[in-house]
Amino acid sequence: MIRYIENVNGPTLGYSTESGVRILEIDGLLFKDLSRDGQLHPYEDWRLPAAERARDLASRMSVEQIAGLMLYSPHQQVPAAGGFFAGTYGGASYEESGAEAHALTDQQRALLADEQVRHILLTSVSSPQTAARWNNELQRLAESSPLGIPVNISSDPRHGTDASVEYNAGAGGAISMWPESLGLAATFDPQVARRFGEVASLEYRALGIATALSPQVDIATDPRWSRFVGTFGEDPQLSAAMGQAYIDGFQTTAHAAGPDQGWGADSVNAMVKHWPGGGSGEGGRDAHFGYGKYAVYPGDNFEQHLIPFTEGAFKLKGGTGQASAVMPYYTISYGQDRKNGENVGNSYSEYLIRDLLRGEYGYDGVVCTDWAITEDEPQRCERLFPGGRSWGVEDGYTVAQRHYKILMAGVDQFGGNSEAGPILEAYRIGAEAHGEAVMRERMEQSAARLLMNLFRVGLFENPYLKPEVSEQLVGQPAYMTDGYEAQLKSIVLLKNRGNVLPLQTRQKVYLPQRYTPAGEDWFDFPYPEKLEYPVNPAIVAKSFDLVDTPEEADFALVAIRGADSGTGYDPAEAEAGGTGYVPISLQYAPYTAVDARAESIAGDSRASDVANRSYQGKTVTAKNSADMQLVIDTRQAMGDKPVIVVLALTKPTVCREFEPLADAIVTHFGVQDQALLAILTGEREPSGLLPMQLPADMTTVEEQREDVPRDMRVHVDTEGHSYDFGYGLSWSGVIRDHRTAAYAASE
Known part of the structure; x- marks a missing residue:
């Protein structure tokens, strides 16, 4: 007692x-x-x-x-x-x-x-x-x-x-x-x-x-x-x-x-x-x-x-x-x-x-x-x-x-x-x-x-x-509200061609399903293939009318994740006689590391390890390359009607493969679907800023130095905006305020 x-x-x-x-x-x-x-x-x-x-x-x-x-x-x-x-x-x-x-x-x-x-x-x-x-x-x-x-x-x-x-x-x-x-x-x-x-x-x-x-x-x-x-x-x-x-x-x-x-x-x-x-x-x-x-x-x-x-x-x-x-x-x-x-x-x-x-x-x-x-x-x-x-x-x-x-x-x-x-x-x-x-x-x-x-x-x-x-304290409504407000503030509007956002509610929306092939996670645990709605249709339906085909839709909402090619090591390649070291790609399409360093900076002198960990010339493809294809297919199906891309990021990604096909791009780092819809409908104005650079291509990724921040060439979109550290849009345009002055000034 x-x-x-x-x-x-x-x-x-x-x-x-x-x-x-x-x-x-x-x-x-x-x-x-x-x-x-x-x-x-x-x-x-x-x-x-x-x-x-x-x-x-x-x-x-x-x-x-x-x-x-x-x-x-x-x-x-x-x-x-x-x-x-x-x-x-x-x-x-x-x-x-x-x-x-x-x-x-x-x-x-x-x-x-x-x-x-x-x-x-x-x-x-x-x-x-x-x-x-x-x-x-x-x-x-x-x-x-x-x-x-x-x-x-x-x-x-x-x-x-x-x-x-x-x-x-x-x-x-x-x-x-x-x-x-x-x-x-x-x-x-x-x-x-x-x-x-x-x-x-x-x-x-x-x-x-x-x-x-x-x-x-x-x-x-x-x-x-x-x-x-x-x-x-x-x-x-x-x-x-x-x-x-x-x-x-x-x-x-x-x-x-x-x-x-x-x-x-x-x-x-x-x-x-x-x-x-x-x-x-x-x-x-x-x-x-x-x-x-x-x-x-x-x-x-x-x-x-x-x-x-x-x-x-x-x-x-x-x-x-x-x-x-x-x-x-x-x-x-x-x-x-x-x-x-x-x-x-x-x-x-x-x-x-x-x-x-x-x-x-x-x-x-x-x-x-x-x-x-x-x-x-x-x-x-x-x-x-x-x-x-x-x-x-x-x-x-x-x-x-x-x-x-x-x-x-x-x-x-x-x-x-x-x-x-x-x-x-x-x-x-x-x-x-x-x-x-x-x-x-x-x-x-x-x-x-x-x-x-x-x-x-x-x-x-x-x-x-x-x-x-x-029981009374954990997850109480006031705390939920604070967390939700933080989610709203964290969402970054990258692109808004022709001010397509915010969207008028009760329009007809096409919400394609996202395919994830079977694979292994970060710790090599297997996961099954999935075909699922990446945004909850019931939440989307509170603001828009869902339709089954692009032809019926006023706009499309395509939710994808940043490119993921793995952790930089392939046991199968090692078992086949290689070193096992492969590139980590931030693009969706197959990538061959032509520009990688020929000799690794660090390596192990032990006989059981690899002295030169270079992956120069090796090729990988993102596990989720289907995400890029989903944007391509949706763009083709929608014709001139707006395509809105919601991009979930856990690290930088190369946007050039899909960005020109999108009328608007909203990116986030882990938020509830309700927060995304609040931005898309204009219930809240976007105010988030990129806490990292989004690279122009994989060449600049290979050329950047692992220990130096903000040293890449960044992607420039069809509207002329550079996806640099501290970049983000509001409904009025590029955000420039006390935050960008404090942290995002040119080095």
Whole structure:
């Protein structure tokens, strides 16, 4: 049973009566006796600064307990329901009639009890009440352990409109829906990102989530990168401003009257990623995979990639000061170690973490590795993660030695790792090399940093949730409205020949179905072929009359996605005797990489890898080339009648293949169909701006330097408009306002 105790001029205390924790009363104030010894230790005293409490608790922890604290669980789901839920409300005991507690799985219990894990990565939930009860079960078990350290639940971004209902479930069916990060950037308005953080933090805390594994502030300087959509675009200044506002929104708890209180019970820790930037992978390849492990800097532009961190995430305007945690990327920042000359994954780099991040830039928050970077290559699933992810230290290191190297580089936590054994072995390695006292101090240093983030958001005082309150808060109408407004502001009007937009309602519309061939997703999971309406006909029918043929229609609405040719590696080509390296194309038609570099900048000297990763002369075709054909066929069928193209983008695409055939083009980065119709009908005027360049052709894509923003020749449409960074149309023409002056001025 959970009890809540109100403090006068102090925090509400929540505890489980089954955990053995009791309440201490000192000087008329109430405190949780987490140590169960009848004494008020500094870490239990909520009057003290979080840093002092964290240092005290770290000093009381065993090495085994600290090792558990340094683990970050693999992805966890809320399991099926079972049992009966009981709790208290307003200090009085109560039971929820008919409610069910969501019991922990045996694996989850073992994580908390045996490995002493306190950081949990949550994926899907079915409802706010489910999430709240699962959180309470986790916290109940954690509180019953020695020292009573609570659980920190975290999440990757979950507010995008493309996410599943199961993943986003909340009151009324869903958590509030917002554009993807690239869509937030398209507003060119940091206050939109700030408001997203404010709303998302309240919804997160109602789900038990106290850490956001976001924002992703990498500047996406290579247009082919598959994670482009998760960024704030390619410009460092815009990324810094958006990231700063986003984190301020997440981490700040406001007074009832409105002023910034800094840290508090509504705050969510932001883990900004990915230091020092992952957007310059050679050839646009991604470092989740061995074939994409190298970030390269042909423009000698490493420093600009740091700007979103040093001028944004580490210089917040609000009272929390800086992002509470940082995640380095998987990449090897090739040739950037100016001290030791090592080409190793960023979390392994003493220069990038200890010397640069912590030394030169003075960052003293938590540094957490990306997921599962310490494992041996043969122990990973080749289908999902070819070659493992211990980049640069694949050979010559045991798993424990990799942990030791990461610890001594200045990292505090191991993402996706759930076994304490390798950390304890790393401790022994260090004790033999430097002495027990040195390694104990090093472990306590990381423990104190990690504990700070739990203290600052109030988890030690009250980690519990009232499920009925969570149900009321998550996805409430005001939050939905805020998210929808952001979606509207993120939509970009690229073309409007003859002012065909806005459209008069109740016209007859032809809505062709979109074909997607069977294929494999980013992680090589197969998906079936589909023929479907890309925009919900029922929503379209609220504004227009749907007809079956182009001949009957007044206009056509064609919805497509940007060109997608894959991730830059073809296992079949490798099995046939090639290197496996192929182009990543941003055009729909077949593309042969005549202009690609003949010798890759980075390569591996290991016999098991490829030294020259060039794909020069190789050919690929976009998986969704049918999208281009759909526009061509619709144009032919419609004759002179208007063809409106809705273009969904997750990264730049080459528009020249279809743009001349369209009378109007509206692009977006993840919005609801209702928002699209509001723009098309003129209910709202478009105001979004491109947060990246759209290239003229693939030649300029090959010629651009992976680490340099805004260095491509851009597409110029039939109306003479250049699809450059910061471009967008309103009903009056090209938008030129304070936003374009601030961020889109010529470099």
